[in-house]
Amino acid sequence: xxxxxxxxxxxxxxxxxxxxxGGFFWAPVITGGIFVLLNIMGIVTGEVFGARNGFNLxxxxxxxxxxxxxxxxxKQSMDTVGAGLDMVMYSATMIMxxxxxxxxxxxxxxxxxxxxxxxxxxxWKSLPVSDTATVLSKVISATVVAPFITVIVGTLTGLLMLLxxxxxxxxxxxxxxxxxxxxxxLEVIANMVGSIPLYLLWALPTVGWLMLCSAWARNKPFxxxxxxxVAVGIVIGWFNLLGTINVSNDWYWRDVAVRILGxxxxxxxxxxxxxxxxxxxxxxxxxxxxxxxxxxxxSANLWIGVAAAVVMLACAIWFRRWRDDS
Amino acid sequence: xxxxxxxSNLSKRYKATLALDQVSFQIEPGRIVGLIxxxxxxxxxxxxxxxxxxxxxxxxxVLGFDPRKQRDKLMGEVCFxxxxxxxxxxxxxxxxxxxxxxVHPRFDRAKCEAFLARTKLQPNQRVRQMSKGxxxxxxxxxxxxxxxxxxxxDEPTLGLDILYRKQFYQSLLEDYFDENKTIIVTTHQVEExxxxxxxxxFIRDGRIVLDADMDAVGERYIEVMxxxxxxxxxxxxxxxxxxxxxxxxxxxxxGVGRAQLExxxxxxxxxxxxxxxxxxxxxxx
Numbered sequence: 001x002x003x004x005x006x007x008x009x010x011x012x013x014x015x016x017x018x019x020x021x022g023g024f025f026w027a028p029v030i031t032g033g034i035f036v037l038l039n040i041m042g043i044v045t046g047e048v049f050g051a052r053n054g055f056n057l058x059x060x061x062x063x064x065x066x067x068x069x070x071x072x073x074x075k076q077s078m079d080t081v082g083a084g085l086d087m088v089m090y091s092a093t094m095i096m097x098x099x100x101x102x103x104x105x106x107x108x109x110x111x112x113x114x115x116x117x118x119x120x121x122x123x124w125k126s127l128p129v130s131d132t133a134t135v136l137s138k139v140i141s142a143t144v145v146a147p148f149i150t151v152i153v154g155t156l157t158g159l160l161m162l163l164x165x166x167x168x169x170x171x172x173x174x175x176x177x178x179x180x181x182x183x184x185x186l187e188v189i190a191n192m193v194g195s196i197p198l199y200l201l202w203a204l205p206t207v208g209w210l211m212l213c214s215a216w217a218r219n220k221p222f223x224x225x226x227x228x229x230v231a232v233g234i235v236i237g238w239f240n241l242l243g244t245i246n247v248s249n250d251w252y253w254r255d256v257a258v259r260i261l262g263x264x265x266x267x268x269x270x271x272x273x274x275x276x277x278x279x280x281x282x283x284x285x286x287x288x289x290x291x292x293x294x295x296x297x298x299s300a301n302l303w304i305g306v307a308a309a310v311v312m313l314a315c316a317i318w319f320r321r322w323r324d325d326s
Numbered sequence: 327x328x329x330x331x332x333x334s335n336l337s338k339r340y341k342a343t344l345a346l347d348q349v350s351f352q353i354e355p356g357r358i359v360g361l362i363x364x365x366x367x368x369x370x371x372x373x374x375x376x377x378x379x380x381x382x383x384x385x386x387x388v389l390g391f392d393p394r395k396q397r398d399k400l401m402g403e404v405c406f407x408x409x410x411x412x413x414x415x416x417x418x419x420x421x422x423x424x425x426x427x428x429v430h431p432r433f434d435r436a437k438c439e440a441f442l443a444r445t446k447l448q449p450n451q452r453v454r455q456m457s458k459g460x461x462x463x464x465x466x467x468x469x470x471x472x473x474x475x476x477x478x479x480d481e482p483t484l485g486l487d488i489l490y491r492k493q494f495y496q497s498l499l500e501d502y503f504d505e506n507k508t509i510i511v512t513t514h515q516v517e518e519x520x521x522x523x524x525x526x527x528f529i530r531d532g533r534i535v536l537d538a539d540m541d542a543v544g545e546r547y548i549e550v551m552x553x554x555x556x557x558x559x560x561x562x563x564x565x566x567x568x569x570x571x572x573x574x575x576x577x578x579x580x581g582v583g584r585a586q587l588e589x590x591x592x593x594x595x596x597x598x599x600x601x602x603x604x605x606x607x608x609x610x611x
Contacts (some may be wrong), residue, residue, distance in 0.1 A: 002542070007429075009429070010428075011424075011429050012429070014425075015421075017415070018416075018417070019416050019417075048579060062387075080407055096333075118414070118415065118417070119408070119412050120414035122379075122408040122412045123408075123412045123413050123414065124414075125379060125401075125406075126377075126406035127401060127430055128398055128399070128401040128402040128431070129398070129401075129429055152591060227423075295456050322381060324379065324380045324381075325336055
């Protein structure tokens with residue numbers, strides 16, 4: 001059978017997916033399931049208590065139709081409802097994003113270590129696959145495949161939530177389709193899919209550092225990966241206390257320690273973006289837009305991180321090639 | 327045809343110990359070489375050097391490649407089975423077949439599936455659900471479906487029962503080995519490979535102490551069963567080893583003329599294990 005480099009890389013990524021199906025696929029699916037379940041329970045609780053207390057949430061009473069509802073809602077509150085629905089869609093992915101951060105963190109930490117520990121590296125190394133391709137496939141799995149699956153599952157969960165909420169509101173006489181027309185699902189999906197490249201660039205220094213530890217450590221990569229930056233931070237703090245050197249503690253923790261340990265959690269790049277927030281939900285949601293997010297590309301922080309990641313990954317490849325565990 | 331492997335002055339030092347000490351050898355195509363040595367003699371280090379898994383000093387050429395610099399290309403021509411448990415435990419049979427089929431240019435999928443059909447392995451079975459013997463069957467099916475020039479086996483049958491061990495070497499001989507292929511095998515179960523080897527290499531403390539083909543070994547080493555009255559005459563010829571069985575002495579000689587020995591008693595070819603024990607005397611002392 002013919003094999004090309006791209007084909008080999010594809011199968012290497014596929015292999016990573018097989019091995020980490022639990023973290024990459026089932027973790028977001030289960031999170032999504034729990035999320036939907038909790039929300040439905042919340043809605044049901046609300047309905048039950050509402051019914052008991054004789055409280056009725058319906059807009060427009062019995063003569064509900066689009067025209068009356070449109071009249072009833074002015075521009076501002078329509079925006080608010082739309083933004084609220086958008087937030088519902090985002091929220092599922094945001095929670096999965098936190099899970100994603102943990103999954104990617106521990107995936108990277110084990111990526112070049114687990115097979116050394118159980119010696120299956122000897123099998124992988126008996127195949128005509130370069131160490132560069134191996135490491136690259138793991139970087140792609142962590143920074144593209146995992147977030148992509150999360151976004152897809154998150155979007156589907158979000159849509160499900162949206163329909164559930166709309167359905168619940170429609171029981172109170174609000175038209176489902178009108179409500180849905182106030183939300184911007186396509187824009188939300190585009191924003192989330194579009195931020196995957198941003199995630200890749202932002203997460204790279206953490207991925208690089210963890211994989212370097214993973215390829216280098218003879219044992220306990222977690223301890224090395226976390227203890228080393230923390231120890232350096234403490235030493236810097238101590239020297240600062242003595243007044244012998246002048247390295248900013250804040251700078252170290254924010255721009256080094258957090259970047260090499262915490263950047264796998266999505267959304268970190270918003271720290272490099274100005275004007276997040278707003279006076280009302282609609283403004284807040286629009287401040288999370290893709291064009292705003294991508295202004296992070298103008299920050300030196302992001303690109304210095306990418307450059308550092310390239311160096312760390314090159315070292316990881318070198319260790320992968322030459323580390324001799326006998 | 328040129329040598330499959332030629333090594334000159336290979337040395338490798340781990341912190342305190344010298345694992346390989348100026349080792350030189352050549353391996354020709356179409357041979358089955360047994361690399362035999364006590365624990366810690368440097369066998370695995372030698373194999374690792376050949377596979378480009380470790381750095382070393384000296385010259386080494388494997389199939390025209392330098393394993394240090396051209397490892398990726400080399401691995402297209404070389405197959406490798408380390409001792410049993412190295413297939414990843416999470417992988418399923420059909421996954422590993424798919425994977426190797428797509429990354430190995432010399433893999434013949436139909437062949438592999440034919441080998442697998444002879445076993446009890448199921449496509450959806452995971453390695454962690456298999457016994458050691460089944461893992462080796464799977465690994466061997468994969469490896470035998472690869473048309474490689476060199477196969478390296480490092481303790482391939484360690485921990486297997488006798489049925490699997492016999493089957494392992496039988497499959498290799500019947501379905502895999504031919505004059506274009508070369509096999510290097512290290513094992514402690516010398517009796518089992520004795521009859522399939524064409525060449526023998528003994529390694530001790532990082533040095534090669536014996537490197538010969540089996541015919542030459544039969545010429546050079548002779549075992550004689552001597553009655554007690556002639557024992558002193560036999561000792562005068564400086565045997566490598568001496569042991570007593572049923573009141574007779576068995577002497578192992580290196581390079582003493584056959585006619586001379588036949589005068590002392592019944593001669594025969596020594597088993598590799600006896601030869602090994604005699605050669606390695608005092609290793610752990």
